[in-house]
Amino acid sequence: MSSALYSGGAPSSDMSATVQVVPQGFEVSGTEDLHYAFKFASGVFDLSQSVLHDCYEKWGRVLAVMDANVEGLYGAQVRAYFEHHKISCMIHVMPGGEMHKTMTTMLSLVDAFDKFGLIRKEPVLVIGGGLVTDVTGYACASYRRSSNFIRVPTTLIGLIDAAVSIKVGINHGKLKNRLGAYHAPMLTVLDFNFLRTLAENQIRNGFAELIKISSVMDTQLWADMVKYGPQLVATAFGRRSAPMGQTIDGGWEGTKNGCSHVISPSEVSLGELAEIADSICYRGIKIMLELETPNLHEIMLDRVIAFGHTWSPTLELTPVVPLRHGHAIMIDMAFSATLAWKRGYITAEEREELHKLAHDVGLSLDHEVFNENLLEAGTAAILKTRDGKQRFAVPRPIGSCFFINDATTSELASALATHKEIVGASFPDLAATSGVGKDAYVDSQDLGMEPSLLLAPASMKVLDTYRGENGTLVDGNVVLQCGC
Numbered sequence: 480m481s482s483a484l485y486s487g488g489a490p491s492s493d494m495s496a497t498v499q500v501v502p503q504g505f506e507v508s509g510t511e512d513l514h515y516a517f518k519f520a521s522g523v524f525d526l527s528q529s530v531l532h533d534c535y536e537k538w539g540r541v542l543a544v545m546d547a548n549v550e551g552l553y554g555a556q557v558r559a560y561f562e563h564h565k566i567s568c569m570i571h572v573m574p575g576g577e578m579h580k581t582m583t584t585m586l587s588l589v590d591a592f593d594k595f596g597l598i599r600k601e602p603v604l605v606i607g608g609g610l611v612t613d614v615t616g617y618a619c620a621s622y623r624r625s626s627n628f629i630r631v632p633t634t635l636i637g638l639i640d641a642a643v644s645i646k647v648g649i650n651h652g653k654l655k656n657r658l659g660a661y662h663a664p665m666l667t668v669l670d671f672n673f674l675r676t677l678a679e680n681q682i683r684n685g686f687a688e689l690i691k692i693s694s695v696m697d698t699q700l701w702a703d704m705v706k707y708g709p710q711l712v713a714t715a716f717g718r719r720s721a722p723m724g725q726t727i728d729g730g731w732e733g734t735k736n737g738c739s740h741v742i743s744p745s746e747v748s749l750g751e752l753a754e755i756a757d758s759i760c761y762r763g764i765k766i767m768l769e770l771e772t773p774n775l776h777e778i779m780l781d782r783v784i785a786f787g788h789t790w791s792p793t794l795e796l797t798p799v800v801p802l803r804h805g806h807a808i809m810i811d812m813a814f815s816a817t818l819a820w821k822r823g824y825i826t827a828e829e830r831e832e833l834h835k836l837a838h839d840v841g842l843s844l845d846h847e848v849f850n851e852n853l854l855e856a857g858t859a860a861i862l863k864t865r866d867g868k869q870r871f872a873v874p875r876p877i878g879s880c881f882f883i884n885d886a887t888t889s890e891l892a893s894a895l896a897t898h899k900e901i902v903g904a905s906f907p908d909l910a911a912t913s914g915v916g917k918d919a920y921v922d923s924q925d926l927g928m929e930p931s932l933l934l935a936p937a938s939m940k941v942l943d944t945y946r947g948e949n950g951t952l953v954d955g956n957v958v959l960q961c962g963c
């Protein structure tokens with residue numbers, strides 16, 4: 480990467496065009512010159528780390544944005560880092576949670592930029608999960624029509640998904656990510672050590688996106704996911720010995736579907752697991768970039784990364800308390816695997832392996848609201864975003880992707896019935912929850928409010944982002960897109 484990019488001297492994108500005289504008018508055509516970089520760093524706020532010092536030395540100051548959780552965990556370390564490097568640091572704490580992924584929050588960032596006196600080209604530093612990087616990125620896309628920013632993702636979703644893309648945005652009305660932009664940061668610093676403080680339910684949530692990318696793109700990556708998946712989730716990708724900080728006989732106590740699960744110390748050491756995790760994430764990010772960078776504005780609609788994202792946008796928001804994104808896409812992927820198997824695209828063993836991995840990490844495979852009606856509504860909604868074609872991404876075989884365009888309603892209904900039978904027979908421990916895994920629903924941190932309020936009719940007005948006034952999904956508008 481050029482030092483100009485590091486120091487904020489170069490814009491991440493530049494556009495130029497030429498004008499031509501044509502009959503009765505003019506025509507302008509041009510191209511966008513785009514440069515943005517990803518830098519892997521371990522302990523980005525360790526005093527000895529130079530990446531962010533190099534970025535901000537020229538400015539002598541930095542405006543950092545985080546949510547309250549991240550500020551509580553890392554604020555002091557961030558301040559100490561910049562203080563050590565004689566760079567003055569102001570931290571703006573924005574409200575977290577999906578209910579605050581709004582224009583109001585975005586405008587509060589604009590006010591913070593003004594108050595700081597942000598200079599043209601001076602990059603804002605955003606440290607946090609996908610929500611915080613999305614909102615701040617959108618504020619930067621809009622501020623003075625385009626401002627620089629640098630991202631430090633701190634969640635698994637952020638590290639392997641949200642901060643890999645150049646999409647930024649906010650929710651509006653009843654629709655997720657309805658307003659946004661394609662706005663590349665100058666630099667994204669990827670430090671997987673942040674995962675050591677991330678709750679297991681958030682790790683599991685992000686793990687589903689790694690299941691997605693590996694199962695339809697890379698057999699070796701998929702094999703590693705299958706081999707190490709449960710240990711990766713239980714140890715926050717090799718970053719902590721156990722969720723409760725307990726170790727047993729040198730092994731780790733993690734959770735496996737809610738049950739205490741002791742991983743044998745002979746399996747692999749924590750340090751080795753961290754290396755395996757980094758290698759898995761590196762390959763996942765590389766695949767994402769290779770898939771998405773030729774299609775940055777998402778013009779091409781046959782998208783491999785849409786595996787698991789066909790019915791899940793509808794499914795995710797159908798229960799009164801929404802499902803976590805990772806659980807919703809996992810149910811979609813698990814069903815898609817059953818559909819692919821019924822068509823002869825994958826073997827029974829491949830289908831079983833995918834289902835078993837989901838189960839063993841505590842992800843969901845089915846849900847009582849995942850019924851024929853939902854399949855129909857989800858299909859109708861997704862057709863609107865896919866130019867009228869189904870483009871159902873499925874593995875064919877595992878490690879490669881195929882797009883189904885000719886599924887009939889009766890085929891989907893039959894596959895669904897088979898799927899429910901398979902899940903019931905294979906995972907009797909999930910019978911009581913109809914296939915729902917562990918910590919499957921959003922909590923107050925994800926929402927920015929108590930989920931129990933979702934059950935109270937009086938609160939419906941503040942829940943606009945999620946539900947219609949009668950508590951059901953708003954018909955015709957069920958184009959609820961995730962950030963993927």
Ligand SMILES: NC(=O)c1ccc[n+]([C@@H]2O[C@H](COP(=O)([O-])OP(=O)(O)OC[C@H]3O[C@@H](n4cnc5c(N)ncnc54)[C@H](O)[C@@H]3O)[C@@H](O)[C@H]2O)c1
Nearest residue numbers: 548608609610611633634636641644646673676677924962
């Ligand atoms: N732009 C994209 O392409 C894209 C892709 C995927 C998701 N997204 C968006 O990202 C959001 C979801 O991302 P997310 O799951 O990272 O959400 P998030 O930013 O809300 O983070 C989840 C929770 O983890 C906490 N947290 C963050 N880092 C932590 C750490 N290191 N230790 C402990 N707690 C920590 C946060 O405070 C929050 O409570 C959604 O809004 C989604 O639309 C965008």
Ligand SMILES: [Zn+2]
Nearest residue numbers: 804808961963
């Ligand atoms: Zn997704």
